[in-house]
Amino acid sequence: MAADAPRSNFIRQIIDKDLASGKHASVHTRFPPEPNGFLHIGHAKSIVLNFGIAEDYQGSCNLRFDDTNPLKEKVDYVTSIQEDVSWLGYQWQGTPRYASNYFDQLHGYAIELINKGLAYADFSSQEQMREMRGTLKEPGVNSPYRDTSPAENLAIFQAMTAGQYQEGEVCLRAKIDMASPFMCMRDPVIYRVRFAHHHQTGDRWCVYPMYDFTHCISDAIEGITHSLCTLEFQDNRRLYDWVLDNISIDCHPQQIEFSRLNLQYTVMSKRKLNQLVEEGLVSGWDDPRMPTIAGLRRRGYTPASVREFCHRIGVTKMDNQVEMSMLESCIRDELNQHAPRAMAVIEPLRLVIENYPADQHELLQAPNHPNDDSMGQRQLPFAREIWIEADDFREEANKKYKRLVLGKAVRLRNAYVITAERADKNADGTITTVYCRYDADTLGKDPVDGNKPKGVIHWVAASHAVAAEFRLYDRLFKVANPAAEDDFVDSLNPQSLVVKQGFVEPSLQQASAAQAYQFERIGYFVADSKDSSAAQLVFNQTVGLRDTWTGSSDAE
Missing domain, CATH: 3.90.800.10 (Glutamyl-tRNA Synthetase; Domain 3)
Structure with a gap:
């Protein structure tokens, strides 16, 4: 069961009044998806509302499939919907119901x-x-x-x-x-x-x-007290009431409408999402770029972060577009507190520490979380050759650049202070190798001469590095409201997925999709639930360390 604090809204006020007046002795809601596609983040809002109200009022919530169109419905969709509801932390009353039961x-x-x-x-x-x-x-x-x-x-x-x-x-x-x-x-x-x-x-x-004929009767048969639906069904409430008023049925649920979720830089239409899948524009309903619950789960979002997002946007009757950054903020806030740290290099540049013995390596200690000692520590192999990020080195730079520059010192994360001395280049000017010297007395402390390095960069020992693929995700669409475009497909962002080949520290060899990590100085990542294995690691970027659209960051 999801344990979230109840937050007041106009629907809860109606329910409070109904219970106080004796109109209802208890609350019975339902979540009634059509099994014609995977659920998306908009459905999550309805799930959190319906199941959350049932929990808070010690009532019941049914899961019912309104399966009236066999041409578009599949058992696979039924299965995925049940998985999504369970993953979000909710349990329906009894067994799943179907409109076809009636x-x-x-x-x-x-x-x-x-x-x-x-x-x-x-x-x-x-x-x-x-x-x-x-x-x-x-x-x-x-x-x-x-x-x-x-x-x-x-x-x-x-x-x-x-x-x-x-x-x-x-x-x-x-x-x-x-x-x-x-x-x-x-x-x-x-x-x-x-x-x-x-x-x-x-x-x-x-x-x-x-x-429209099925839905209201199904509600009545199940004894639903409050039938919660989105605003596009507001006019249909008249038909809902007309049907129930003109048949011999005792129960007459109250339909209450609330605004649907419109999330920027994506689409909330199952028809449009299905088009993306059918035309091969995404890898499937669970593509991490998709706003589906399955896609968010594969990308590394947690049930708590999705529920928190639904609480933050609230329940009103006013339609609006929610910024994607609000959803990203929810998962970033959670992972910043709970995700263990690790190091990965996604655009590797070879670095040789010339005064470090070629036949030597050592195991350094690093905290798994800077603010949570209970997470313990991990061992980091250190050796003469390491990988660093290509953009963490420049031959020349201004004072604002706080990384590695020729002739200047920088600290290797959880390790020593190094100074870059020279670099090798290809014929086209591309830097291939950086040569440095290290100060053996700077493990856990600054140089004795007091020349404190102005920057810290991450690294992975080349001799112990594990190869990995990194999938970096951006907005699925280039425009905030693609549904308003003449052809929404034309607004797809060609940079919504960028794949990099790099390395991770050896502690991630057995990384599973159940555990998210903060790759220090890069972002939050999770092993892909489908494609990643110990033999070939694949990491999906859940979210960056900071909101690049507003410039905020809570990362440690």
């Missing part, structure tokens, strides 16, 4: 509406129905099939159920009001013919209920 009851309620004269079979084509629907400024036009008798409509619906009509030939519509100012109330379709294998019910059905 297909018999839903079919019965459709027949009830038909017998009441509140539903009718319509043979109009989709184009004809679209024309008759009207616009936001003009009322709709009644279908020529609207006044068909209940007996005839029932016979047609039974024939639909028996598979006697083709897909698109006929549908069942609710009979509400074609002049309603709310488009969802203009005789919406509630059942359609679809010959498709369903992942739960197999080939039993060839008619399937529409989402």
Whole structure:
């Protein structure tokens, strides 16, 4: 169970009032995803809200799959959704539920509406129905099939159920009001013919209920007290209430809407995310650049950091775009406190300490965390040849450059003070090797002459270094709101993934995806859960040490 402090919002205020008035004796919520893709960070907001409220009020929260469209749903999506909810730290009430569990009851309620004269079979084509629907400024036009008798409509619906009509030939519509100012109330379709294998019910059905008809009835069957959904369903609340008011069902949940999460530099549409996957523009739903929960997990985000992000953005009715830096700040804050330190070199430059014996090496001690002694220490092999970052050396530099420069001293992290003396270059001027001298008396202390080095750089002993691949991630898109572009794919950031080949210290030979590290002076990384092994280490960058967009940093 996730143990987070409750934070007040308008939904909790409604629940407090309902409990105080006796309207409800307990709280029962649900998280009802459609199993037609992986969950993303927007769904995490709903998960944290629904399950968090149930926990805080000692109530219940169901996990229900609203599986009304077998053409787009897969068992793999069902499995991934359950994994995501569990990973976030929540447990649903009982076993997972499915809207398809209620297909018999839903079919019965459709027949009830038909017998009441509140539903009718319509043979109009989709184009004809679209024309008759009207616009936001003009009322709709009644279908020529609207006044068909209940007996005839029932016979047609039974024939639909028996598979006697083709897909698109006929549908069942609710009979509400074609002049309603709310488009969802203009005789919406509630059942359609679809010959498709369903992942739960197999080939039993060839008619399937529409989402808006299914969702409210499923809520009522499960005894949900507060049906929490995002603002795009605000108008649909009228249809939600109409269906429940016109069928013989005792429970009538209260639908409450809140603003959906819009995160900058990515998209929150499963259709668009699926397009990225299908077109091979990302490596899959769990690509670490994706805003999916699986992608965030693979990148090294933790359940606590995602929950904290959802708490920080809050629950309101006001739509807005959340800055990516807010999400990154949550994981950076956590890892700065809890991630052990290690050293890695992602753009290696060879450095030779000429006055260090060629046949000698020693084991230095380094803390696993500068502020947490309980994490203990690790051993760092040190030898004559080491790897440093290529951009940590310059032949000449101004006073602002605090790293290694010819003729000047710098400290090797957790080791000695060295002074660069010369460098080898390729024909094109690229530096290949830097030659230095070290001061043997500077382990853990400054030089005796008081000439304290002005900078510290990290390193890895060449003789003990372990080769590794580093995957450096940036924003998936170049623009803050790619969904607003004519073609969002054109806004993909070509630098969203940069791969480097380098080295890590030997303590990381057995690094697992369960443990994040701060690679000192570089960023926070985690071993890739799919591609990394002891034979070939692959590290994903979770987040940098600082927010390069605002310049802030909390790294030790």
